[in-house]
Amino acid sequence: MATILELEVPTNEFALEATLTECSEAVIEIERVVADDPDRITPYVWAHADDFAALEAAFDDDPTVEELTLLSEMGEERSYQMTWTGMIDQIVPLLTDHEGTITHATGSVNGWSLRVLFPDRAALSEAHDYLKEAGFSLSIGAIYEAKDDGHIQHGLTETQHETIVAAFEAGYFTVPREVTQTELAEQLGLSHQALSEQLRRATGALVESTLITGGKKMEE
Numbered sequence: 001m002a003t004i005l006e007l008e009v010p011t012n013e014f015a016l017e018a019t020l021t022e023c024s025e026a027v028i029e030i031e032r033v034v035a036d037d038p039d040r041i042t043p044y045v046w047a048h049a050d051d052f053a054a055l056e057a058a059f060d061d062d063p064t065v066e067e068l069t070l071l072s073e074m075g076e077e078r079s080y081q082m083t084w085t086g087m088i089d090q091i092v093p094l095l096t097d098h099e100g101t102i103t104h105a106t107g108s109v110n111g112w113s114l115r116v117l118f119p120d121r122a123a124l125s126e127a128h129d130y131l132k133e134a135g136f137s138l139s140i141g142a143i144y145e146a147k148d149d150g151h152i153q154h155g156l157t158e159t160q161h162e163t164i165v166a167a168f169e170a171g172y173f174t175v176p177r178e179v180t181q182t183e184l185a186e187q188l189g190l191s192h193q194a195l196s197e198q199l200r201r202a203t204g205a206l207v208e209s210t211l212i213t214g215g216k217k218m219e220e
Contacts, residue, residue, distance in 0.1 A: 001146070003119075003120060003121050003123075003144070004103075004115060004118075004142070004143070004146055005142075006142040006143075007116070007140050007141055008139040008141060010111050011107065011111055014091060014114075015065075016028060016062060016084075018058065019062045019065070020108060020109045022061075023051070023055050026055055027106060027108050029159060030043050030044070030045050030104065031043075031044045040084060043081075044082075045079070046078070047077065047079075065083070066083040067082065068080060069082075075193030075196075076194050101117045102114060102116055102117075103115050160202035163190075164202040166184070166187075166188060167199060181195060181196065
């Protein structure tokens with residue numbers, strides 16, 4: 001049975017320590033990761049920042065960033081394709097040798113929160129032993145079978161899941177609405193644009209997984 005490992009890793013043991021220290025308000029969300037080289041990985045990320053000129057300058061100076069390509073801009077978020085090298089060489093075996101797949105990761109000045117999918121408990125156990133032997137200062141948050149994780153099954157990232165649940169609980173989806181998007185953004189400490197984008201992505205993921213991919217099309 002596929003198994004999920006949630007863990008916390010310091011920035012100096014993963015990637016972008018220099019960037020996240022320089023731009024302490026920035027948040028980086030990994031959308032997906034390609035690991036086809038033992039010396040580097042290629043993550044596709046969404047970046048949230050107050051000053052993208054400063055953030056991109058920090059990326060340029062960061063020793064773990066070898067290549068950077070801007071893919072898209074959406075309000076207060078930008079999407080990038082990166083190539084990470086250097087300090088990340090110890091994390092690559094987690095993905096290549098131990099069959100791990102990073103399904104979600106969020107990085108800030110406080111560290112990285114990773115969610116890694118393994119094909120079974122044996123692979124996870126081997127990966128955990130590797131991380132400990134390699135000297136990672138990791139903190140295990142949870143270990144569980146993938147089928148128990150509803151928001152993974154529905155295609156949501158952790159941030160999207162938390163945002164759409166908070167919106168539901170605040171009455172954003174009631175008719176009439178009990179809270180405006182501006183009020184909800186203030187409650188969650190997000191900009192209006194960031195909240196709008198999170199809700200749009202979460203709604204799209206739910207429609208795709210339940211009505212397009214996972215659900216059956218209803219007959220007229």
